[in-house]
Amino acid sequence: MRYVLGIDIGSTRIAAAICRRAGQSWAEPQVVRVFESVLYVAPDETVQVGLDNLAAGVESSRMARRFLRRIGDEVPIQLGNQLYSPQALTAAAAGWVTDLVTEVEGVPPERVALTHPPGWGAYRRGLLRDALTDAGLPGTLLLPGPIAAAESHLVRERVEVGTTMVVCRLGGEHVDLAVLRRNPGTFEVIGHGESPCPQAGAAIDDLLAEHVGAEDRGSCLRAKEMLSMAPEVTIPVPGDLVRVTRPEFERLIRPLLSACLAPLSRYASVSTVLLAGGTARIPLVAALAAETLEARVMVDPDPGTAVCRGAALVARPPVEALPGSTALVPRVPSLPDHDVDDGFDAEPVPPRPPVVVTPLEPPKRRFVKGGRS
Known part of the structure; x- marks a missing residue:
């Protein structure tokens, strides 16, 4: 059965939801997996997500936490005797979840949407997009978490065009605030x-x-x-x-x-x-x-999974999208079309001393048994 996948990688939990195609329409999103936000890279570069999936006695030095919010930081994360960029580990986690859901559903998702903090600009999104492409997930939709939460709310209640609202996400280790405006096609972050x-x-x-x-x-x-x-x-x-x-x-x-x-x-x-x-x-x-x-x-009603459910909703192909399009939402003519290399981050990368590291690629053997290599 056709379906799309939404993934939310938080600092304490990773949650995934899917929307299945039911005839000419889409069913409501369904949460399929919630893991503790821990990524383990074994010595043979096999990847596992969540403590429940790890064997007893594994090396804690090979476990990574809070990696998504490190994207943009040039200092790598050391796991064992290897160094990885935060975006490579984030892409590995997203790929592991995608492969696990694919194994359960029998077919890969038509689209994958991955959420990120509301303050990210083109720089951080570009780093993550490139890492996802290198990890075998090209075309992944990148979506601010507050917009995903608002899209989940739309399932229950209509929001008129022009309405502004504050989305406050209280997670295990971060509290994000964002002001959204409802546009004809989607929500827009106008402050965070x-x-x-x-x-x-x-x-x-x-x-x-x-x-x-x-x-x-x-x-x-x-x-x-x-x-x-x-x-x-x-x-x-x-x-x-x-x-x-x-x-x-x-x-x-x-x-x-x-x-x-x-x-x-x-x-x-x-x-x-x-x-x-x-x-x-x-x-x-x-x-x-x-x-x-x-x-x-x-x-x-289930605030802990609102963001991944909203991401799955946004991952559904929009009616107005051209064939093969990976546009997040139908294009709104009044809004500028920003390229990945345009714009700036509201939170500039802090200066760091020069560091020479290798490797920074995603783990070469990845994800669940039977997954992509």
């Missing part, structure tokens, strides 16, 4: 920024662990997720179980979340806020967002 306390999700886990005296941070992460729905949870600590209620949890994390959402006050003229990211599951987040900005606050 980051929160002054970027590690919202991880910081909440640490606060909860310190509060109850837990040594296992993973149990606190699970408790945080359960408290988004349950009135109370018990957390294992050495020799005991500690009970935590939702009101107690909210009192603990309120100062942190208030600081994370404070930048929303800059957008007083915007009437709608869309919350996405795993941390947005916490009910207090929506309440504080409404207090910070007097606007309508919407939360995706």
